[in-house]
Amino acid sequence: MTDDVLLHARGLTKSFGDFTAVDGIDVLVRRGEAFGFLGPNGAGKSSTMKMVGCVSPATGGELRILGMDPAVDGPAIRARLGVCPQQDMLDEDLSVEENLWVYGRFFGLSRREVRARTDKLLDFAQLTERRHDRVEPLSGGMKRRLTIARALVNNPEVLLLDEPTTGLDPQARHVLWDRLYRLKRDGVTLIITTHYMDEAEQLCDRLVVMDHGRIVAEGSPRQLIDTYSTREVVELRFAVDEQERHVEAVRGVADRVEELPDRLLVYTADGDDTLAALHDRGVRPLSALVRRSTLEDVFLHLTGRSLVD
Amino acid sequence: MSTPTATVSTAPSGRLAAGPRRPTTRGERVGAVMAHHFFVYRRTWKGSIIGRFASPLFFLLSMGLGLGALVDARAGGVAGLPYLRFVVPGILAMQAMMLAFGDSTYAVMGYIKWNRMYSAMLATPLRVGEVLGGHLAVVALQIGLATAIFLLVAAPFGAFGSWWVLLAVPVAVLTGMAFAVPLFGLSARMETDSGFSILFRFVMTPLMLFSGTFFPVAQLPAWMQPLAWVTPLSHGVELSRDASEGRWPGWLGAVHLAVLAAYVGVGWVLAHRSFSRRLLS
Numbered sequence: 385m386t387d388d389v390l391l392h393a394r395g396l397t398k399s400f401g402d403f404t405a406v407d408g409i410d411v412l413v414r415r416g417e418a419f420g421f422l423g424p425n426g427a428g429k430s431s432t433m434k435m436v437g438c439v440s441p442a443t444g445g446e447l448r449i450l451g452m453d454p455a456v457d458g459p460a461i462r463a464r465l466g467v468c469p470q471q472d473m474l475d476e477d478l479s480v481e482e483n484l485w486v487y488g489r490f491f492g493l494s495r496r497e498v499r500a501r502t503d504k505l506l507d508f509a510q511l512t513e514r515r516h517d518r519v520e521p522l523s524g525g526m527k528r529r530l531t532i533a534r535a536l537v538n539n540p541e542v543l544l545l546d547e548p549t550t551g552l553d554p555q556a557r558h559v560l561w562d563r564l565y566r567l568k569r570d571g572v573t574l575i576i577t578t579h580y581m582d583e584a585e586q587l588c589d590r591l592v593v594m595d596h597g598r599i600v601a602e603g604s605p606r607q608l609i610d611t612y613s614t615r616e617v618v619e620l621r622f623a624v625d626e627q628e629r630h631v632e633a634v635r636g637v638a639d640r641v642e643e644l645p646d647r648l649l650v651y652t653a654d655g656d657d658t659l660a661a662l663h664d665r666g667v668r669p670l671s672a673l674v675r676r677s678t679l680e681d682v683f684l685h686l687t688g689r690s691l692v693d
Numbered sequence: 694m695s696t697p698t699a700t701v702s703t704a705p706s707g708r709l710a711a712g713p714r715r716p717t718t719r720g721e722r723v724g725a726v727m728a729h730h731f732f733v734y735r736r737t738w739k740g741s742i743i744g745r746f747a748s749p750l751f752f753l754l755s756m757g758l759g760l761g762a763l764v765d766a767r768a769g770g771v772a773g774l775p776y777l778r779f780v781v782p783g784i785l786a787m788q789a790m791m792l793a794f795g796d797s798t799y800a801v802m803g804y805i806k807w808n809r810m811y812s813a814m815l816a817t818p819l820r821v822g823e824v825l826g827g828h829l830a831v832v833a834l835q836i837g838l839a840t841a842i843f844l845l846v847a848a849p850f851g852a853f854g855s856w857w858v859l860l861a862v863p864v865a866v867l868t869g870m871a872f873a874v875p876l877f878g879l880s881a882r883m884e885t886d887s888g889f890s891i892l893f894r895f896v897m898t899p900l901m902l903f904s905g906t907f908f909p910v911a912q913l914p915a916w917m918q919p920l921a922w923v924t925p926l927s928h929g930v931e932l933s934r935d936a937s938e939g940r941w942p943g944w945l946g947a948v949h950l951a952v953l954a955a956y957v958g959v960g961w962v963l964a965h966r967s968f969s970r971r972l973l974s
């Protein structure tokens with residue numbers, strides 16, 4: 385059903401002069417999905433989101449949002465999108481509720497509609513108590529929630545979230561995730577960018593892994609981990625300068641080994657078996673940790689680099 | 694990793710029932726942009742309103758009455774007018790220019806890169822022309838209001854020769870916009886605010902002094918006079934003075950209007966282009 389396809393990109397490209405920030409990506413997002421772009425800084429996530437948000441013209445390729453062409457119907461598309469950009473873009477001189485009032489007017493909502501929605505959105509964003517306060521002194525998490533509330537003022541079908549929890553403390557991230565779950569449950573299509581693998585695993589039904597403007601893998605978090613990693617990972621730390629000496633022995637017992645400056649990552653189906661095998665070969669690390677594979681491991685495998693510098 | 698899923702409650706998400714989206718008119722959209730700026734002014738008007746009344750008084754007391762007494766005693770006025778009536782209409786136009794510089798530089802940069810509200814606006818159905826036009830319309834209203842206050846304060850001192858001085862309000866607005874519109878474009882091209890102080894010092898201040906505000910342009914050295922005529926302020930000053938005295942400016946008035954309108958028109962094209970390039974890259 386093409387009616388259910390909210391975002392369709394083919395060979396989508398964005399160049400700034402000679403530099404290609406988004407290099408021919410294909411993306412398809414259906415109604416009701418929580419879709420993610422996972423990639424490190426500079427991967428081209430924000431550039432992609434700006435094209436989808438119809439505020440940055442594509443350099444090449446095809447892009448359809450809600451069945452329309454951004455180059456022709458930008459304002460009509462934007463009327464049905466909610467955008468939570470990477471930076472908050474709030475008017476910090478205005479109060480919390482004033483920020484919502486003025487924004488609702490941009491979508492042509494009447495003063496009465498805006499006020500009615502403001503009450504519900506403030507409740508949703510857990511900002512009712514602060515509604516009369518100026519925005520400037522609010523915490524990062526509160527500003528972020530206000531930005532999301534503001535993006536919902538027009539009751540959008542699609543919510544674009546560019547790095548929604550970057551720069552927030554763990555507590556604030558969890559509060560925000562909880563709000564996003566509710567939106568998802570209510571049928572809002574979420575398009576999220578992030579460089580946090582835990583965020584992608586928590587929020588996204590399906591995601592693409594992006595690096596240097598290209599998509600390097602696509603699937604659900606589970607599929608990606610199954611395809612590109614093993615079930616478990618053993619993290620080995622050695623005394624200074626000892627790591628080098630043990631690499632060969634470790635390689636002998638595992639499917640794959642990644643050498644990081646401070647530790648070895650050993651990819652294996654069963655971490656405890658691997659540890660036992662290493663012990664038999666006389667490998668004695670300072671510490672050994674068995675954990676499940678994550679999207680971080682997927683990214684490392686696909687690109688040879690870690691997600692967060 | 695922790696599992697925040699557990700904290701999902703059954704409270705309403707705050708999302709509202711889906712409804713048809715009424716298409717908006719251009720007028721509504723520009724009005725919505727203006728409404729945003731009015732909200733901002735509502736927070737700051739107390740500070741600025743004192744200045745709106747105080748600055749005319751300072752000018753009247755120092756230039757009109759203080760310097761005026763001296764000029765009138767020595768030279769019998771300027772251009773056939775008591776100095777007060779010569780200088781005040783000029784200051785009206787000059788104030789419009791100063792307000793335009795004040796509202797079209799740091800403010801525009803702020804909306805572009807400090808709070809990024811222009812970008813926030815462009816994520817909605819608003820177009821660049823509406824974001825630009827709505828902000829400029831508020832600047833125009835500010836200048837109109839400040840000019841009206843100046844008239845009110847100066848009239849009891851006998852600063853104006855005729856009721857036609859009411860026309861000095863639209864003249865001041867047009868003069869101000871002849872600066873504001875191109876300045877919006879310029880500000881949208883500047884990366885940092887360090888250029889603004891140069892702009893104030895080397896563009897605004899000379900224009901204040903050499904545009905026929907305090908003495909006739911004809912008193913300038915011959916080589917400087919063309920500079921006065923190709924910049925907007927001298928034209929605003931002449932029109933303002935004609936209005937104040939109820940003099941019909943004839944074809945020269947048409948020239949003054951045309952120059953000011955050209956600055957607004959060409960300025961709009963440049964500003965629109967600068968905004969698009971900066972905000973929709």
Ligand SMILES: Nc1ncnc2c1ncn2[C@@H]1O[C@H](COP(=O)(O)OP(=O)(O)O)[C@@H](O)[C@H]1O
Nearest residue numbers: 400405423424425426427428429430431432974
């Ligand atoms: N307006 C621009 N002009 C020039 N280069 C840009 C511009 N915007 C982004 N880039 C470059 O494009 C690349 C991708 O940026 P971005 O899309 O912001 O990545 P991400 O959001 O994944 O961190 C970066 O190398 C960035 O420097």
Ligand SMILES: [Mg+2]
Nearest residue numbers: 429430470547
């Ligand atoms: Mg980014």
